[in-house]
Amino acid sequence: MAYSEYDVVKVTASNPDVPEAEIGDTGAVLLVYEYGDSQRAYEVECVLPDATNKWLGTFESNQLQLVCKYLN
Helix, strand or coil, rough: CCCCCEEEEEEECCCCCCCCCCCCEEEEEEEEECCCCCCCEEEEEEHHHHHHHEEEEEEEEEHEEEEECCCC
């Protein structure tokens, strides 16, 4: 599935490049990277309730699940 900037997504698979991210964490897509033959990766940020950053990292679409679509 392709996500857009500001969509809210949930982590569904561990990512060794973002060890702070836990399965079930939610975050907002900040950037969409396109590479290769229409492949995409996503820069996602997870913010805690006190507004501090828990993690920021790059994920493949198969590591994420859509929670809420951003409607502009």
